[in-house]
Amino acid sequence: MATASQTGSAAAAAEFRPAPCILIADDQPPILDALELLLEPQGYRIEKARSPFMVLEAMKSGFYDALLIDLNYTRDTTSGQEGLDLLSQIKSLDSQVPVIVMTAWANVELAVEAMRRGARDFIQKPWDNARLLTILRTQVDLYHAVRRAQRLEAENRLLRAEGLPEMIASAAAMQPVLATIARIGPSDANVLITGEHGTGKEVVAQTLHALSSRASRSLVAVNTGALPEGTFESELFGHVKGAFTDARTERIGRFELADGGTLFLDEIANVPPRQQARLLRVLESGEMERVGSSKTRRVDVRVLSATNADLRSEVEAQRFRADLLFRLNTVEIHLPPLRERREDIPALAAHFLSRYAQRYRKPVQGIETGAIHAMLQHSWPGNVRELDHTIERAVLMARSSQIEVADLGLSQTRAFGPAGGTGTGPGLEEMSLESVESILIRKALTRCNGNVSQAAEALGLSRGALYRRMEKYGI
Numbered sequence: 115m116a117t118a119s120q121t122g123s124a125a126a127a128a129e130f131r132p133a134p135c136i137l138i139a140d141d142q143p144p145i146l147d148a149l150e151l152l153l154e155p156q157g158y159r160i161e162k163a164r165s166p167f168m169v170l171e172a173m174k175s176g177f178y179d180a181l182l183i184d185l186n187y188t189r190d191t192t193s194g195q196e197g198l199d200l201l202s203q204i205k206s207l208d209s210q211v212p213v214i215v216m217t218a219w220a221n222v223e224l225a226v227e228a229m230r231r232g233a234r235d236f237i238q239k240p241w242d243n244a245r246l247l248t249i250l251r252t253q254v255d256l257y258h259a260v261r262r263a264q265r266l267e268a269e270n271r272l273l274r275a276e277g278l279p280e281m282i283a284s285a286a287a288m289q290p291v292l293a294t295i296a297r298i299g300p301s302d303a304n305v306l307i308t309g310e311h312g313t314g315k316e317v318v319a320q321t322l323h324a325l326s327s328r329a330s331r332s333l334v335a336v337n338t339g340a341l342p343e344g345t346f347e348s349e350l351f352g353h354v355k356g357a358f359t360d361a362r363t364e365r366i367g368r369f370e371l372a373d374g375g376t377l378f379l380d381e382i383a384n385v386p387p388r389q390q391a392r393l394l395r396v397l398e399s400g401e402m403e404r405v406g407s408s409k410t411r412r413v414d415v416r417v418l419s420a421t422n423a424d425l426r427s428e429v430e431a432q433r434f435r436a437d438l439l440f441r442l443n444t445v446e447i448h449l450p451p452l453r454e455r456r457e458d459i460p461a462l463a464a465h466f467l468s469r470y471a472q473r474y475r476k477p478v479q480g481i482e483t484g485a486i487h488a489m490l491q492h493s494w495p496g497n498v499r500e501l502d503h504t505i506e507r508a509v510l511m512a513r514s515s516q517i518e519v520a521d522l523g524l525s526q527t528r529a530f531g532p533a534g535g536t537g538t539g540p541g542l543e544e545m546s547l548e549s550v551e552s553i554l555i556r557k558a559l560t561r562c563n564g565n566v567s568q569a570a571e572a573l574g575l576s577r578g579a580l581y582r583r584m585e586k587y588g589i
C-alpha cells in the first residue's frame with residue numbers, strides 16, 4: 115500500500131510529467147510504428163528517431179524516461195557498431211537515463227557488449243510484447259525511484275546547507291537557466307557557463323555543486339584568466355620539490371584538491387594552447403602528473419567552467435581547441451545580461467540592500483520609487499556585480515532610511531559620453547581620477563564585447579592589472 119508521502123510525490127510527478135516519454139530509435143519506419151502502436155495504449159508518450167544523429171539532437175532538448183534503441187543503422191547494418199557508439203554518446207550526455215537495446219535474435223555477444231557499455235537491458239527482435247513491456251516498466255520505475263531519491267537528497271542538502279549562494283531569478287529570461295540547473299545539478303556532467311562579466315556564472319557553479327552528490331566535498335575555484343603565465347601548470351597540477359628554481363616544497367594542485375569534488379575553471383577562454391592540451395588530457399583520462407614528476411595520478415573531478423567569450427568563434431580562430439570545448443560543454447548554460455532580465459532588478463537590489471544594511475549596521479530599509487526607476491533604466495554593463503556594488507555604495511551614502519536616486523551614483527557612469535563629459539552629469543574636470551578610470555574601463559569592456567584581454571590591451575594594462583581594477587570598481 116502506498117504511504118501518504120509516496121502518493122503525494124507520485125501526484126507531484128504526475129503533475130509535471132503526465133506520461134513517461136520514451137524515445138525509440140530504429141532506421142526502419144515499420145518497426146517504429148509497431149512499437150508506437152504497442153506502447154501508446156500502455157500510457158507512454160512516444161518520440162521516434164530514425165538515425166543516431168536524430169537521437170542525439172532529440173536528447174539536447176527533450177527529457178526522456180527511457181530510450182529503446184536498435185543497434186544497427188543504415189551506415190552498417192549488421193555489426194551493431196553504430197548502435198554501440200550511439201549508446202556511449204547517450205551515456206556521456208545523460209549517464210542515468212535507462213537505455214534498452216534491440217538486437218537481432220542471434221546476436222548475444224553484441225547484447226553483452228551493449229550491457230558492458232551501460233545499456234540496462236536488451237530485447238531480441240522479433241520481440242515478445244509481454245517481455246518488452248515488463249522490461250520497459252521496470253526500467254522506467256527504477257529510474258523514477260532513483261531520480262526521486264536524488265531530488266529529495268538535493269532538496270535536503272539545500273535545506274541543510276547554510277551560506278549557499280542565494281540566486282534571485284524570477285525573470286522569464288532566467289527560467290531556462292533554472293530548469294537546466296535543476297535537471298543537471300545532481301549529475302556529474304561537465305558544464306560550461308557562459309555570459310557577460312558579473313552575470314552570476316560563479317553563483318551558478320556554486321549552485322550546481324551544492325545540488326550534486328559531490329556537495330560534501332570541495333568546490334575548488336581557479337581564475338585561469340588571472341593566473342600569471344608560467345604558474346598555470348603548477349597551480350592546476352601541483353609540483354614536486356625541486357621541479358623548478360622556486361619549488362622549495364611540494365605543492366598539491368587544484369585538480370588534486372578537487373578530487374571527489376568539483377573544479378570551477380573561470381575565464382577558461384584565456385587558457386594558452388599548450389595548457390589546453392594538458393587540460394584535455396586530464397579531462398579525457400582523469401590522469402595527470404605533478405610538474406617535475408613522472409608519477410601518474412588519477413583524479414575524479416567534475417569540471418564546471420565559465421567564460422564571457424564566444425568559445426565557438428575562438429575555436430574557429432584556432433585559439434581554442436575544439437576537442438577541449440567538446441569535453442567542457444557536455445551541457446551549456448547561458449546567463450542573459452541583466453539588461454535582458456530587468457524584472458529581477460528590484461528583488462536583487464532588495465537582496466543586496468538587506469545584506470549591506472546588516473553588514474554596515476545602517477538603518478536603511480528601502481529604496482525610493484525614483485531610485486528603482488533609475489535602476490530599471492540603467493544599462494548595467496557590469497551586470498549583477500555592478501548592481502551589488504551600486505547598492506553597497508548607496509547603503510553607505512544613504513542619509514535616510516530610504517535609498518534615493520542620488521545615493522546610487524548612476525549618472526556618473528552615463529554622463530561620460532563620447533565627447534568626454536558633455537552629458538547631463540558632472541564634467542570630466544569635476545570628476546575624481548577613480549571615477550574616470552572606472553568609466554574608461556567600462557567603456558573599453560563594452561567596446562570589446564566584454565573581452566578582458568582585448569580591453570586590457572586597449573587600455574595599455576596587463577590582464578591581471580585590469581582584473582584588479584575591475585574588482586575594485588565592482589565591474
Ligand SMILES: Nc1ncnc2c1ncn2[C@@H]1O[C@H](COP(=O)(O)OP(=O)(O)OP(=O)(O)O)[C@@H](O)[C@H]1O
Binds near residue numbers: 315502
Ligand atoms: N541571480 C543572482 N542572485 C543573487 N546574487 C547574484 C546573482 N547573480 C550574481 N549575483 C551576485 O553578483 C556578483 C557577481 O556574480 P558572479 O561572480 O557569480 O559573476 P560572474 O559571471 O562569475 O562574473 P565574472 O565573469 O566577472 O567572473 C556576486 O556577488 C554574486 O553573489
